[in-house]
Amino acid sequence: MKEISKLMDYRSDVRLVDATMRDGGLVNDFYFTDDFVRDLYLTNIKAGVDYMEFGYKASKEMFDPTKFGKWKFCNDEDIRAIVGENNTDLKIAVMADIGRCNKSDFIERSESPIDLVRVATYLHTIPAAVDMIEDVAKKGYEVSCNIMAISNANDKEIEAALDILGKSPVDVFYIVDSFGSLYPEQIARIADMYLNFAAKYNKKVGIHAHNNQQLAFANTIEAVGDGVDWLDGTYAEMGRGAGNCAMELLLGFLRNPKYNVYPAFQFIEKHMNKLKEDGVVWGYDLQYLMTGILNQHPRTAIQFTKDGRKDYAEFYKEIVVMD
Amino acid sequence: MKEISKLMDYRSDVRLVDATMRDGGLVNDFYFTDDFVRDLYLTNIKAGVDYMEFGYKASKEMFDPTKFGKWKFCNDEDIRAIVGENNTDLKIAVMADIGRCNKSDFIERSESPIDLVRVATYLHTIPAAVDMIEDVAKKGYEVSCNIMAISNANDKEIEAALDILGKSPVDVFYIVDSFGSLYPEQIARIADMYLNFAAKYNKKVGIHAHNNQQLAFANTIEAVGDGVDWLDGTYAEMGRGAGNCAMELLLGFLRNPKYNVYPAFQFIEKHMNKLKEDGVVWGYDLQYLMTGILNQHPRTAIQFTKDGRKDYAEFYKEIVVMD
Numbered sequence: 001m002k003e004i005s006k007l008m009d010y011r012s013d014v015r016l017v018d019a020t021m022r023d024g025g026l027v028n029d030f031y032f033t034d035d036f037v038r039d040l041y042l043t044n045i046k047a048g049v050d051y052m053e054f055g056y057k058a059s060k061e062m063f064d065p066t067k068f069g070k071w072k073f074c075n076d077e078d079i080r081a082i083v084g085e086n087n088t089d090l091k092i093a094v095m096a097d098i099g100r101c102n103k104s105d106f107i108e109r110s111e112s113p114i115d116l117v118r119v120a121t122y123l124h125t126i127p128a129a130v131d132m133i134e135d136v137a138k139k140g141y142e143v144s145c146n147i148m149a150i151s152n153a154n155d156k157e158i159e160a161a162l163d164i165l166g167k168s169p170v171d172v173f174y175i176v177d178s179f180g181s182l183y184p185e186q187i188a189r190i191a192d193m194y195l196n197f198a199a200k201y202n203k204k205v206g207i208h209a210h211n212n213q214q215l216a217f218a219n220t221i222e223a224v225g226d227g228v229d230w231l232d233g234t235y236a237e238m239g240r241g242a243g244n245c246a247m248e249l250l251l252g253f254l255r256n257p258k259y260n261v262y263p264a265f266q267f268i269e270k271h272m273n274k275l276k277e278d279g280v281v282w283g284y285d286l287q288y289l290m291t292g293i294l295n296q297h298p299r300t301a302i303q304f305t306k307d308g309r310k311d312y313a314e315f316y317k318e319i320v321v322m323d
Numbered sequence: 324m325k326e327i328s329k330l331m332d333y334r335s336d337v338r339l340v341d342a343t344m345r346d347g348g349l350v351n352d353f354y355f356t357d358d359f360v361r362d363l364y365l366t367n368i369k370a371g372v373d374y375m376e377f378g379y380k381a382s383k384e385m386f387d388p389t390k391f392g393k394w395k396f397c398n399d400e401d402i403r404a405i406v407g408e409n410n411t412d413l414k415i416a417v418m419a420d421i422g423r424c425n426k427s428d429f430i431e432r433s434e435s436p437i438d439l440v441r442v443a444t445y446l447h448t449i450p451a452a453v454d455m456i457e458d459v460a461k462k463g464y465e466v467s468c469n470i471m472a473i474s475n476a477n478d479k480e481i482e483a484a485l486d487i488l489g490k491s492p493v494d495v496f497y498i499v500d501s502f503g504s505l506y507p508e509q510i511a512r513i514a515d516m517y518l519n520f521a522a523k524y525n526k527k528v529g530i531h532a533h534n535n536q537q538l539a540f541a542n543t544i545e546a547v548g549d550g551v552d553w554l555d556g557t558y559a560e561m562g563r564g565a566g567n568c569a570m571e572l573l574l575g576f577l578r579n580p581k582y583n584v585y586p587a588f589q590f591i592e593k594h595m596n597k598l599k600e601d602g603v604v605w606g607y608d609l610q611y612l613m614t615g616i617l618n619q620h621p622r623t624a625i626q627f628t629k630d631g632r633k634d635y636a637e638f639y640k641e642i643v644v645m646d
Binding site: 185211216218219222246249265268286310311312316 | 508536538539544545548569575585591612613634635636639
């Protein structure tokens with residue numbers, strides 16, 4: 001049982017990362033207005049959030065810039081137009097998705113508004129991830145690494161990956177529940193594994209949760225109680241499929257007086273309800289619960305949502321077949 | 324850390340209680356169609372649910388029967404019209420709300436379709452609850468007792484209540500998170516307290532959670548991992564304010580092969596979406612998160628919802644004032 005003092009006190013090493021534009025961008029193809037982005041930036045500053053992820057640094061050879069909003073590419077000058085010199089406590093992050101980005105798109109950190117590069121990888125692309133990590137670390141960036149889709153992997157594979165990453169210059173290992181299939185009891189075990197390697201190699205551990213079973217927040221606070229320091233959240237849970245851990249739930253939970261939940265309420269009232277009214281769709285629904293229970297990628301559920309289907313029972317029959 | 328075997332295996336003492344019509348009735352004044360009730364009854368049988376709560380046995384002197392659907396009063400003959408002799412494994416429950424019901428409305432169990440009386444009480448009405456418990460136990464019913472609003476109580480008060488209830492003929496002590504304000508770490512401590520008294524007096528422990536902070540399911544599976552056996556759920560989380568723990572999440576989580584999630588998907592597809600389309604409103608939203616964070620009764624949030632307000636930030640300022 002965790003100490004009750006942990007509910008009253010706080011660990012100053014905890015870091016909050018706002019992933020609204022990156023994970024949320026997956027449901028509106030990164031078409032956020034400048035007004036939205038500027039208000040989000042100011043909200044994060046007022047709320048005491050530590051990092052704001054602006055989007056992906058996606059390869060323009062692989063993705064047509066005319067078919068996505070600019071935050072899929074996160075040009076340094078587009079970030080600069082929002083944050084200026086960013087003389088604030090809020091640090092700026094972007095995601096580098098291994099196999100879908102180029103090292104050459106990252107300039108020296110001293111020239112860039114970006115502080116943190118979040119490298120996202122599958123287990124089978126760990127060497128490519130290390131190559132990227134080494135490159136951006138050498139350029140001066142802080143670096144974290146998200147190992148995705150671990151709920152389908154064997155513990156031994158994950159341990160091997162953490163051992164390789166431990167020897168790299170990465171700063172933070174991220175636990176990622178890509179399918180929203182993990183229960184808090186499993187998160188506790190996974191956190192234990194990650195924290196052991198983090199202690200060995202002097203790294204930090206983070207968590208990025210999905211809300212398929214309404215456990216994104218529960219899994220995140222389970223992890224922080226276990227010693228995980230870096231916590232991803234998104235306003236109004238905006239994110240792929242069932243969405244993420246709600247930033248406003250985290251801001252309400254954390255006891256460090258630097259965090260304030262009130263600006264989150266203002267931002268959601270002004271911007272997030274409007275996105276929903278404009279037809280952008282995300283969040284918990286039965287189809288995501290189903291892929292979560294079955295430990296499957298939510299792509300079928302996302303298609304079900306796009307098609308406006310409501311025949312849940314029929315959908316379940318479609319996806320439960322494994323042969 | 325809990326044993327991994329608990330995620331793979333099951334405890335045969337676990338009991339699932341469907342509270343859809345009782346807690347859900349609070350958001351539609353108990354106006355469920357007979358078609359809905361009959362399908363819910365059949366769904367519970369197919370899903371392997373152990374108890375179905377039909378509603379309240381409310382006093383007709385206090386509540387005008389012309390202003391509520393019949394399930395606020397749960398006349399034995401109305402239940403009988405749905406379940407007949409109920410020659411099934413599904414047991415029938417009703418709630419007796421202390422101070423708002425009469426002992427004389429309960430006939431002998433041998434004459435009634437009802438199996439379980441769920442006595443709901445506040446800490447200050449424990450003696451009246453014991454009086455009711457003794458009466459219905461003598462009439463042959465199984466009896467559980469929900470102690471409400473414990474998140475505002477001192478541990479010593481709760482222990483005193485459990486000690487009194489322990490000496491009564493009640494079968495199950497229920498942990499009730501009335502305000503949806505409790506975190507899993509707190510549930511673990513409360514479960515420990517209830518389980519100690521349950522062991523001393525040979526009782527069972529149950530949990531009834533609310534979803535103000537998206538923790539109804541997480542708190543329920545925390546509790547079952549701690550040894551709590553009786554679990555309340557409602558289909559599509561239908562219930563007062565932010566709603567309850569979703570039955571479909573519990574059915575997907577529990578490993579006892581007697582439980583089946585598929586009938587839940589069929590029922591929700593047919594009935595619950597329609598209720599929402601018809602304008603019945605419940606479920607997680609920021610106003611409920613706020614009363615949850617502040618450990619307040621959700622009545623202000625329910626009013627905010629009824630008024631169709633969306634000015635979350637203003638609402639927060641209204642309720643955060645304590646003087």
